[in-house]
Amino acid sequence: MSYDLAVVGAGVAGSVAAYHAAKKGLKVVLLEKERLPRHKLCGGAVTEKTVNLLKSLGITPDKQSLGLEIGNVKVKIPGAEKSTKISSGKIYTTYRSIFDNFLAMKAQEAGAELFQDTFVRSIDTGTSPVLHIRGGDEIRADYIIGGDGFYSLVAREAKLRESFPKNQLAIAAEYEIKGNFDIDAMEIHFGRSSFSYSWIFPKEDGVTIGVAELGSRLKGSIRDYLDNFVKAQTFLDGTKLPVSESFAIPMGGIKRVVANDRVALAGDAAGFVDPLSGEGIYYAALSGYLAAETVKSALQGGSLKDYQKATDREILPDLKALLRIAKLFYLSLGFSYYLFEESDILQNIVTLLAGDRVRPRDFYRDSLIFSVRKFPSYILKNVIHLFQ
Ligand SMILES: Cc1cc2nc3c(=O)[nH]c(=O)nc-3n(C[C@H](O)[C@H](O)[C@H](O)COP(=O)(O)OP(=O)(O)OC[C@H]3O[C@@H](n4cnc5c(N)ncnc54)[C@H](O)[C@@H]3O)c2cc1C
Structure with missing residues (x-):
């Protein structure tokens, strides 16, 4: 043939x-x-x-x-969360x-x-x-x-x-759980370490819940990371879990x-x-x-x-621009979260990721300038907090 x-x-x-x-x-x-x-x-x-x-x-x-079709995105870091509507672009699961x-x-x-x-x-x-x-x-x-x-x-x-080197890949694990769950947003949780995150994606007939960790940082089994994350999700209390699965994701850029x-x-x-x-x-x-x-x-x-x-x-x-944005984001989650609180940047990130109206290169340039401008007020806020 x-x-x-x-x-x-x-x-x-x-x-x-x-x-x-x-x-x-x-x-x-x-x-x-x-x-x-x-x-x-x-x-x-x-x-x-x-x-x-x-x-x-x-x-x-x-x-x-x-x-x-997903209506809202929720971002969580330890101790704080921020939601935004998907108003420009669309995301489906x-x-x-x-x-x-x-x-x-x-x-x-x-x-x-x-x-x-x-x-x-x-x-x-x-x-x-x-x-x-x-x-x-x-x-x-x-x-x-x-x-x-x-x-x-x-x-x-x-x-x-x-193969891809360990520092150029993520190891991920997921549960695909069927059932009726009261979740009104796609959730992304940060905070374990750089380039690691967890997610809860509502589906038409259930939810997909997963974690990812940089290959070079993973200690032990990714399925244990997943089980720890799942334990913290009260909406799953009493739910019978299927078998979890894991796979790898290459890092672009x-x-x-x-x-x-x-x-x-x-x-x-x-x-x-x-x-x-x-x-x-x-x-x-x-x-x-x-x-x-x-x-x-x-x-x-x-x-x-x-x-x-x-x-x-x-x-x-x-992909290079997205890698730079990721590095900027993980440089200080506290500062990134401050930007989410003080501006529309989360909405802009969702618009960047969901649609094709914003080029990652332009977004990186603008967010770098914005971060530099906002950094002094973030430092000031923390200094004031120290003396309160
Ligand atoms: C846990 C996890 C969650 C993810 N979540 C998302 C997400 O929500 N959104 C998103 O955009 N991306 C997500 N990704 C990334 C996404 O899954 C991949 O980037 C995407 O699947 C790449 O598609 P592909 O066609 O290149 O490869 P694949 O989807 O892997 O397809 C490769 C195909 O090749 C076949 N194949 C392999 N070897 C052979 C062979 N020797 N002979 C014949 N056939 C072969 C396989 O059976 C398979 O069907 C996620 C990845 C993981 C691991």
């Missing part, structure tokens, strides 16, 4: 890549090791900017695939089994051949790439897109990357090699996740689209290496 493009992994990155390439007339195969709809551990928060991107490609996610299945079906409708239960076990990545499938089949393709997630086999086989002449990496395989919020779905869709576009150009005489330039231009600067 021979194709213009083989896409490994029918997650968001892979399905969007396969959809776009097939729509542009390429002969595409989409290879997924699981049977769809497949489970993927995830908070399932989908932002308006993702929906807008998909719409611009010709995919309109339906109500069922998007799930619950869904299940990835539903959302990703919807996208894989769109890829198939666009003309991509979808092979499920198809585990790619090795790849010869020369000038004529061959993918070896568990069971003995072989697939030939001019180009390969690795949308195969955090533990990307494609990245390793193409010698683009081994760090320059990495994501393409060679024949192979391009998209989504988690490339490390494209917002280091401030942990949002990976949007960047998976965006990089999947950019990878498919570059494959199309490469088939017409261009080079797949241009994908590196495209992501360095379209994705990396925003």
Whole structure:
């Protein structure tokens, strides 16, 4: 079997890549090791900017695939909390089994051949790439897109990357709990340490509750962190918990090699996740689209290496800015919280994350200037507090 493009992994990155390439007339195969709809551990928060991107490609996610529309966001640090309405942009909470299945079906409708239960076990990545499938089949393709997630086999086989270093990843754990809970906001809790947070995301039929910790800071089991967090949530008193699960999230905003002449990496395989919020779905869709576009150009005489330039231009600067915002935020949670109290900055962060009206680069510049201006009054407030 021979194709213009083989896409490994029918997650968001892979399905969007396969959809776009097939729509542009390429002969595409989409290879997924699981049977769809497949489970993927995830908070399932989908932002308006993702929906807008998909719409611009010709995919309109339906109500069922998007799930619950969230009205409010609540941020908590020890001893304080602040809520804000989502007034600009939208955030939905869904299940990835539903959302990703919807996208894989769109890829198939666009003309991509979808092979499920198809585990790619090795790849010869020369000038004529061959993918070896568990069971003995072989697939030939001019180009390969690795949308195969955090533990990307494609990245390793193409010698683009081994694993992510521990200080460039987060370990996360979650419970997906079904039931009726009286929660009126999506909650994010900070305060354990830098780059660690916990979340409570209401869903249409329950709640997803999770924790994440920087890989290099994790001591012991992430599931113990999760159980400690859950114990503090009184709304769960008496609720029978399912089995918790854990997985890893790469940290975006760090320059990495994501393409060679024949192979391009998209989504988690490339490390494209917002280091401030942990949002990976949007960047998976965006990089999947950019990878498919570059494959199309490469088939017409261009080079797949241009994908590196495209992501360095379209994705990396925003992820770098988000990494700087995250560093600024974690520098002093007390000061960050003071800014939340004294200004609309939380509303602005929600607008930044949910929609596509504000560029992270501009937000970083403005928030840096704002922080410098506000810092003296924060110090003064603390000094006054000392003498009271
Ligand atoms: C606990 C947790 C919570 C999160 N919450 C959010 C959130 O609320 N919002 C958000 O935007 N992001 C969130 N993220 C990040 C988000 O889940 C990822 O960034 C996103 O799933 C990346 O999509 P992807 O398509 O690149 O990879 P994946 O979704 O991981 O898909 C990869 C696919 O490749 C398949 N595959 C892998 N290897 C092979 C192989 N050898 N052969 C064939 N198929 C293969 C897998 O089965 C899978 O279907 C969260 C992550 C975690 C861990």
